[in-house]
Amino acid sequence: xxxxxxxxxxxxxxxxxxxxxxxxxxxxxxxxxxxxxxxxxxxxxxxxxxxxxxxxxxxxxxxxxxxxxxxxxxxxxxxxxxxxxxxxxxxxxxxxxxxxxxxxxxxxxxxxxxxxxxxxxxxxxxxxxxxxx
Numbered sequence: 001x002x003x004x005x006x007x008x009x010x011x012x013x014x015x016x017x018x019x020x021x022x023x024x025x026x027x028x029x030x031x032x033x034x035x036x037x038x039x040x041x042x043x044x045x046x047x048x049x050x051x052x053x054x055x056x057x058x059x060x061x062x063x064x065x066x067x068x069x070x071x072x073x074x075x076x077x078x079x080x081x082x083x084x085x086x087x088x089x090x091x092x093x094x095x096x097x098x099x100x101x102x103x104x105x106x107x108x109x110x111x112x113x114x115x116x117x118x119x120x121x122x123x124x125x126x127x128x129x130x131x132x133x
Contacts, residue, residue, distance in 0.1 A: 010043045011121030012093040016078055018051040019059035021087040023106035028063050030110040034117060035067050042121055043067070049075050049087070092120035 015031050017024035035044040046069035048056045053071065060069065070077065075084045083089035086104040090113075094100050101120045107113040 008097055009095055011041070011095055012043045012045060012091075012097070013117060013121060014045045014047050014081065014083075014091040014093065016047040016049050016072070016081075016083050016087065016089040016091070018049055018087055019055040020051065024088040025059075025063075027088055027106040027113075028065075030107065030113050032063070032065050033110065034113055035065060037114075038117060038122070039066060042117065045070060047072050047077060047081075047083075047091075049073070049078050090116070092116065094121065 013031075013034075015027070017028065019025075031044065031046075035042075038044075044065075044067035046065060046067060048069050049072040051071075051073070056069070056071070072078055078084040078089070081091045082099060082102050083091050083104070088106050090103045090107070091099060092101040092103075101116070103116060107116065
C-alpha cells in the first residue's frame with residue numbers, strides 16, 4: 001500500500017471499516033479522537049472495505065476525519081494486512097511498516113483503544129517496536 005510506504009518512520013494505525021457495519025460506526029468517534037490526540041506521533045489510515053463508494057463517501061461526510069481513507073472493495077489490502085476476518089479490524093504497524101498486531105472486532109471503550117495504541121505503536125521503552133533505540 002503506497003500510503004503506508006510514504007509513512008515509513010511513523011507508527012501507523014489502520015482501521016478497516018464499512019458504512020454498513022454498526023460496530024464500525026460506534027468505534028469511529030473513538031478513532032477520530034485518538035487521531036487528534038496522537039496524530040503528531042502516529043499516522044492513522046481508514047481502510048474502507050466491501051462497501052459502496054457512494055455510501056462510504058456519505059458516511060465520511062457525516063463523520064469527517066483528519067486522516068485519509070483508502071478503498072478496498074474486494075479486501076485485497078485487508079488480506080495483505082491479515083485483517084480480512086471481520087469488521088472492524090485495527091492493524092498496528094511499527095515505524096518500519098511491520099505488522100505488530102491485528103485486532104479483529106471493535107474496541108469496547110476508548111481506554112482499551114488507547115491502551116492498544118500505546119502498547120503496539122507507542123511503547124514506553126525505547127527499544128520497543130516504535131522506539132528510536
